[in-house]
Amino acid sequence: MWRYIATRLLLAVPVVFGVAFVVFAMVRVIPGDPAQVIAGEAATREFVEAVRRELGLDRPLLVQFAAFTANLLRGDLGRSVRSRAPVTHELWARIPNTVTLALAGLAVAVSVGIAAGVVSAMRPYSVIDTLVMLAALLGLSMPVFWSGLMMILVFAVWLGWLPAVGTGTPLHLVLPAVTLGLATAAIIARMTRSSMLEVLRADYVRTARAKGLAERVVVNRHAFRNALIPVITVVGLQMGTLLSGAVLTESVFAWPGIGRLLVEGVLARDYPVVQGAVLVVAFAFAVVNLVVDVLYAVVDPRIRYE
Amino acid sequence: MRNAVMAVLVCVLGLGSLSAGAAPAVTPQRGGTLIVGQGTDATTLDGHLYTDAPTATIMEHMVETLFELTPEGKVQPRLATGVQVAPDGRTFTIRLRPGVRFHDGTALDAEAVKFNLDRILDPATRAPWRFLISRVQRVEVVDSMTVRLTTDAPFAPLLAHLTHSGTGIQSPAAIRRLGADYARQPVGTGPFRFREWVRGDRVVVVRNDDYWGERALLDEVQFRVIPDDGARLAALEAGSLHVAVRVPPREIDRLRGSRDIRVSVDTSLRTIYAAFNVSRPPFNDRRVRLALNYAVNKEAIVRSALAGTARVSDAPIAPNVQGYSKIMTYPWDLERAEALLREAGYSRERPLRAVFHHPTGRYIRDAEIAASIQGLARRAGIELELRTLEFGAYLALTARPREQNDIQMYMLGWGTVTGDADYGLYALFHTSQFPPVGFNRGFYSNPRVDALLDRGRTTVDQAERTRIYAEAMRLIMEDAAWVFLHSESQVTGLRTTVQGVVVHPSERIIASAAWLRR
Numbered sequence: 001m002w003r004y005i006a007t008r009l010l011l012a013v014p015v016v017f018g019v020a021f022v023v024f025a026m027v028r029v030i031p032g033d034p035a036q037v038i039a040g041e042a043a044t045r046e047f048v049e050a051v052r053r054e055l056g057l058d059r060p061l062l063v064q065f066a067a068f069t070a071n072l073l074r075g076d077l078g079r080s081v082r083s084r085a086p087v088t089h090e091l092w093a094r095i096p097n098t099v100t101l102a103l104a105g106l107a108v109a110v111s112v113g114i115a116a117g118v119v120s121a122m123r124p125y126s127v128i129d130t131l132v133m134l135a136a137l138l139g140l141s142m143p144v145f146w147s148g149l150m151m152i153l154v155f156a157v158w159l160g161w162l163p164a165v166g167t168g169t170p171l172h173l174v175l176p177a178v179t180l181g182l183a184t185a186a187i188i189a190r191m192t193r194s195s196m197l198e199v200l201r202a203d204y205v206r207t208a209r210a211k212g213l214a215e216r217v218v219v220n221r222h223a224f225r226n227a228l229i230p231v232i233t234v235v236g237l238q239m240g241t242l243l244s245g246a247v248l249t250e251s252v253f254a255w256p257g258i259g260r261l262l263v264e265g266v267l268a269r270d271y272p273v274v275q276g277a278v279l280v281v282a283f284a285f286a287v288v289n290l291v292v293d294v295l296y297a298v299v300d301p302r303i304r305y306e
Numbered sequence: 307m308r309n310a311v312m313a314v315l316v317c318v319l320g321l322g323s324l325s326a327g328a329a330p331a332v333t334p335q336r337g338g339t340l341i342v343g344q345g346t347d348a349t350t351l352d353g354h355l356y357t358d359a360p361t362a363t364i365m366e367h368m369v370e371t372l373f374e375l376t377p378e379g380k381v382q383p384r385l386a387t388g389v390q391v392a393p394d395g396r397t398f399t400i401r402l403r404p405g406v407r408f409h410d411g412t413a414l415d416a417e418a419v420k421f422n423l424d425r426i427l428d429p430a431t432r433a434p435w436r437f438l439i440s441r442v443q444r445v446e447v448v449d450s451m452t453v454r455l456t457t458d459a460p461f462a463p464l465l466a467h468l469t470h471s472g473t474g475i476q477s478p479a480a481i482r483r484l485g486a487d488y489a490r491q492p493v494g495t496g497p498f499r500f501r502e503w504v505r506g507d508r509v510v511v512v513r514n515d516d517y518w519g520e521r522a523l524l525d526e527v528q529f530r531v532i533p534d535d536g537a538r539l540a541a542l543e544a545g546s547l548h549v550a551v552r553v554p555p556r557e558i559d560r561l562r563g564s565r566d567i568r569v570s571v572d573t574s575l576r577t578i579y580a581a582f583n584v585s586r587p588p589f590n591d592r593r594v595r596l597a598l599n600y601a602v603n604k605e606a607i608v609r610s611a612l613a614g615t616a617r618v619s620d621a622p623i624a625p626n627v628q629g630y631s632k633i634m635t636y637p638w639d640l641e642r643a644e645a646l647l648r649e650a651g652y653s654r655e656r657p658l659r660a661v662f663h664h665p666t667g668r669y670i671r672d673a674e675i676a677a678s679i680q681g682l683a684r685r686a687g688i689e690l691e692l693r694t695l696e697f698g699a700y701l702a703l704t705a706r707p708r709e710q711n712d713i714q715m716y717m718l719g720w721g722t723v724t725g726d727a728d729y730g731l732y733a734l735f736h737t738s739q740f741p742p743v744g745f746n747r748g749f750y751s752n753p754r755v756d757a758l759l760d761r762g763r764t765t766v767d768q769a770e771r772t773r774i775y776a777e778a779m780r781l782i783m784e785d786a787a788w789v790f791l792h793s794e795s796q797v798t799g800l801r802t803t804v805q806g807v808v809v810h811p812s813e814r815i816i817a818s819a820a821w822l823r824r
Contacts, residue, residue, distance in 0.1 A: 033702035045742050050432055082349040084489060093505040149536045156544040164541040165532050167507050254532040254541075256347075256506025263533075264346065264506075269698055 008293060012286035019282035020072065020275070024065055027271050034269040055081065055271065068275070077279070078272035080265075087276040090261060095280065097167065098257035101180065101250070102242040104173050108181025109188055109242075110235060116185065117192020117231075118224065124197060132189065139186030148179045148252035165254040176253040180246055184238045191234045195227040202226075229300050236292030240285040334805065338822040339526040342815055343538045343547040347506050347531045352489035353474035354426050354433045359813040360551075362471045364509050364529050366814050368409075369474035369494030372400060372419070373465050375725040377810050379626040381466050385414060385475055385495065395460025395766045402451045406518045408477035409499040416447040421478040423455070435472030438724065439464070460764040462771060466628060466726035471814070497522040497818045506531060523806075523821040539799065542567060548804045548822070549815060553797040555613035555670065561799055570798045571615050572809040575624050576721040577730070578616075578669055580662070580679060580789040583714055585749035588658055593650040595786035597658075599636035600643035601686035602679055608792050611674045616792040621779050622731065624793040626811050629727025629762070631776040633783050635790070643686040654687050662690040663704070663716040668697045670794055676717055679789070690715070705741045708749050718747070719794070723812045727775045728763045735759065735782055750787040 027034075035052040052058050056067065071078060077087035116136065120129045155175060156164035163172050199205060200223050208222045209215075247259035258277050265273035344360040353369040356362070374384040383389070385406060390399040406414040423445045426433040441464070444456040457464065467473065477493035484491065492500050497519065498511035509529045513522045530547065532538040535554055542550040543564065553561065553569065561567050580598075582589035589595055604618045617625070621633045652658045664676035673694060680690045695703065704716050722730030733739050736759050739746040758778035765771050783790065798809050803823045808816040 030699075033705070034698065036698070036701050036705060045744075046429075047432070047434060047436070048742075050429075054432070084350055084352075084355065084486070090505065097506075145534070145536075149534075149540065152537060152540040152544070156546070157540050160544065164544040164546045165537050166530055166541075166546065167504075252534045252537050254507070254530065254534070254537060256504065256531070260506055260533065268349075 004297075005290070005294060008290050012290065015286055016279065016282050017069075020069070020279055021065065023275050023278045024068055025061075027269075027274055028061060028064075034271060051081070072279075077276040080273045081270045082268050082273075087272045090273060091258070091276050091280055094256055094258050094261050097255060098243060098246065098250075098259065100173065101176055101246055101255055101257055102239065104177035105180035105184065105242050105246070105249075106235070106239055108177055109184035109238065112181065113185035113188025114192050114231065116189040118196055118219075120189065120193040121196030121200065121227075122219070129193075133193070136186040136189045139182050142183070144179060144183060144248040145252050147182070148176070148249060151175045151179050152252075165252075167256065176249050176255050179253070180242060180249045184242065187238060188231060188234060192227065192231050195230045196223060199223045199227040225299070229296070232292060232295055232299060236288055236295075240288045243281065243284040243288070334523050334821040335824060336523050336821070337525050338824070339528060340524050340549070340804065340807075340817050340820055340822060341528045341530055341547050342549040342551070342817065343530050343532045343541055344551050344815075345531070345533055345535075345538070348503065348509055348529070350489040351492040351500070351503060351509070353476050353492060353494065354422075354431060354435075354472060355489065356472070357434045360529075362812070363814045363816075364511070365471055365474060365492070365494075366496070366810075366816055367498040367511050367527060367818060368492055368496040368500055369471070369476055370496050371469055371471060371474050373469045375466070375469040375810075375812065377626075377808060379628055379630075379725050379811070381469055381628065381725070384469075385419075389465060391766055395462070395764065396457045398455040398457075398464060399448065400453050400455065402453070403518065404451060406495050407516055408480070408493050408495055409514060410477050410480050410493045412477055412479045414475065414495055415450050416453045417450075418478050419453050419475055420445045420447050421481075422475045423453075423473075425481070426473060433472065435470055438467040438470055438729075439473060460766065462763055462766050463724065463726040463728040466724045467729070470724050471812075498527060501526070520819070522818055524817065527817050527820075542799050542801065545801065548801045549807060549817075550799040551796070551815060553799045555611075555615045555797060558613055558615070558797060566802055568800045568802050568804075570800060570809055572796045572798065573617070573624065573626055573811050574721070574794045574796050574813055575627060575723055575725060575730075575811045576669075576719050576794045576813070577619060577622065577624050578672075578675070578717070578719045578791045578794060579619070579622070580715060580717045580791060581748040582786075582788065583711060583716075583748055584751075584785075584787065585708055586712065586714070588650075588660060589714060591650050592786060593646045594652075594658060595789075596636070597643040597646040597650070597686065598683060598688065598789050599786050600639045600646070601688060602682050602789050602791075603638040604635070604791055605638070606682075607675055607678050611671045611678055612792070612795075615795040615797055616670075617795070618792050619790040622734070622782055622788070622790065623722050623727055623779070624730075624811070626725065627722045627727055627730055628725055628768070629731075629772055629775040631772060631779065633776065633779045636786075640686050643688075647687060652687065657687050657689050659689045659691070660714045661693055663693045663695065663700065663713055665697050665700050665717065666694050669717075669719045672717060675791070679717075704747045707742055708740055711741070711747075711749070713747075716747070717791075720745075721813065725812065727771070728759075731775065731778060731782075732759050732763060735778075735787065748787060750782070750785070752781060752785060755781050 035048050056064055079086055080090055116132045120132045123129055152164050155162045162174050205223050208218045247263055250257045250260040258280055262277040346360050348361045348364050349356045353365050370385050372386040373381050385403055386400045387403050388401050425431050426436055441457045441461045442455050443458050446454045448454050480493035481488050497514055497517045499514045501510040501512045503509045512526045538550045541547045558569050561569050582595050584590055608616045608618055620635045621630055623630050664672055666673040676692055680692055683690050704713055733745040735750050735755055737751040737756050740749055741747055755778050758774050762771050762774045796809050806820040810816055
């Protein structure tokens with residue numbers, strides 16, 4: 001098992017570097033003069049040139065990438081163009097917020113999603129099943145910038161129960177976490193439902209029933225555990241999305257996380273910040289995938305990596 | 307100031323009707339925290355290094371300039387008490403306000419001012435606003451409370467430029483001590499001092515009890531970052547914010563229906579225009595440019611796209627700029643537009659075709675306005691093809707040197723943030739300012755305008771300058787260098803409990819004299 005983890009860790013390294021190169025190339029390929037954008041509309045030519053030199057944008061692309069990689073290995077992600085502060089500082093200030101939001105969102109998604117999926121699967125094609133799946137479809141289709149605003153409108157503006165935006169108290173976490181979690185809950189619910197339906201038809205479940213076990217025991221001990229395996233994959237993938245794809249949620253709720261840092265960086269053509277934020281996201285994905293693979297082995301004894 | 311007067315009026319009228327009999331409580335109340343919502347976070351809190359209005363709003367409360375620009379556009383002393391300009395127009399002797407202390411306890415003196423100006427002028431600092439004072443050759447300490455600035459030539463806009471918040475005076479001791487970390491804990495002389503900056507979330511400032519001037523009434527001001535327009539308004543309605551900037555014009559009527567919210571529409575120094583590349587066909591022909599000016603109904607654009615929250619331009623600069631005069635507007639006149647086009651050799655069968663570039667999301671409803679211009683132009687027989695670009699690519703495209711610049715017509719905005727006509731006209735219309743050097747991106751060139759703009763910046767007498775600029779602007783408008791569109795307004799939403807907030811034309815929200823009614 002440990003060897004397997006080590007191998008997976010090593011495999012993650014080229015992935016992160018691959019992402020680094022793609023991001024590096026992409027921010028440089030998009031049209032427009034970043035030096036001009038950074039310097040502002042009214043900047044003098046000499047200031048634009050100074051910015052260009054400061055960013056090293058006057059050097060050949062490969063030289064820039066070599067310097068970027070060398071710095072990366074030293075843990076130096078450069079300085080933000082806008083704030084002139086080290087990118088690592090900017091990232092560290094935001095990472096805890098994003099992790100908090102992602103975990104809270106995940107908690108909502110998993111609890112609501114799995115419960116809804118199981119309830120649906122227990123009575124397939126019943127009224128409850130139809131309603132739950134309809135709700136899941138709605139949850140999937142509603143864009144966050146709309147559902148988020150609706151949440152704010154109902155719970156902050158009309159009812160006044162929760163703060164509208166920002167951070168500060170645990171209450172501030174509720175609306176963004178629910179908004180973020182419900183969209184993911186829909187995916188998990190659908191996955192859980194189909195997985196449960198499949199498992200409930202399996203021979204060993206029939207055997208368990210034939211043994212005369214109570215339905216509750218059949219579902220909890222035999223079916224549910226096995227139905228969870230594909231759900232874990234989905235949850236894992238969604239965790240990566242939660243960590244990165246919370247961009248819209250973070251923007252709507254003014255939540256100062258990595259996603260918003262990325263958006264701000266893109267809008268301001270702040271190359272070092274964009275690169276840093278994407279690297280963090282890529283790293284998060286790699287770690288989450290690793291964790292999912294390990295959990296697989298734990299949940300499903302058939303999977304052996306020795 | 308007008309805002310303050312308005313605020314008091316609203317307050318008096320509001321209370322008068324609500325509580326007849328009770329004495330209207332118009333006396334300002336002390337204490338409380340004011341929360342202001344802006345769209346973006348501060349970039350850096352080093353007063354010499356930022357370029358954006360949201361940061362300027364925050365810095366305004368902590369760091370002060372030698373002179374200030376009043377909301378009416380008057381330049382007056384702030385950390386300075388007065389200035390003597392030598393007859394040669396090159397030597398500015400500035401006396402400083404005595405008894406002023408930075409938030410770290412050190413005193414404001416001539417050495418401190420020299421340190422700050424030298425820091426801005428030092429190319430190594432890379433101060434983006436360095437060019438505002440780059441004509442200063444020497445900063446000397448005359449005595450402990452007097453500095454002398456010497457420019458390379460007479461330079462009338464200098465004092466206006468020293469009102470720019472990018473030239474703020476900050477504690478030399480703190481800058482020396484903190485080095486690069488200074489940007490995270492600025493030290494100025496303002497009515498509020500820095501408390502904390504939570505990246506991406508808020509900047510908090512607290513009252514400076516040792517302030518040299520009128521002490522602030524609020525205990526604290528928080529500047530919060532809420533990027534989404536809808537969420538910012540919702541936060542205002544929910545009471546999480548007291549002030550929300552940049553309210554979309556279409557939301558004004560709805561907000562005005564709320565008893566708890568007041569919408570304030572204030573002037574801005576920003577002018578929006580559609581410029582022509584006058585160096586190439588078809589817009590090297592003045593008749594074609596005039597035709598477009600007659601074809602575009604600016605009143606209709608302001609009324610519909612901007613819900614009346616803008617002012618049709620009657621000069622290339624906004625009214626509150628020092629040196630502004632009302633020059634003219636081209637009336638909406640389709641017949642004249644068509645006649646001019648016929649003269650220039652175009653007809654319905656052989657219409658004028660051109661590409662019109664515009665940004666989207668940078669200025670208020672810019673893409674919609676471009677579409678209106680297209681529609682209006684078509685009625686006069688001009689076929690404009692719209693092309694939208696992301697702002698970064700857009701700026702680069704318009705900034706190419708003349709030989710490579712095949713752009714025909716493009717929309718841009720210009721904020722004359724120093725409040726002085728020189729900054730609004732020289733960079734945009736002087737022949738020396740063609741890209742890549744400057745911002746004359748339509749390659750407009752008129753020797754008479756050049757001469758007037760040169761005289762304007764070297765003339766010290768303000769009345770004389772106003773006459774010079776009026777003449778220059780008349781020539782520019784007669785040449786139809788642009789389609790002169792409108793000056794933007796700032797639409798701000800405020801809780802009715804908020805009093806005394808000033809929305810400055812340079813796009814800053816000033817809460818130094820604000821208070822909260824309880």
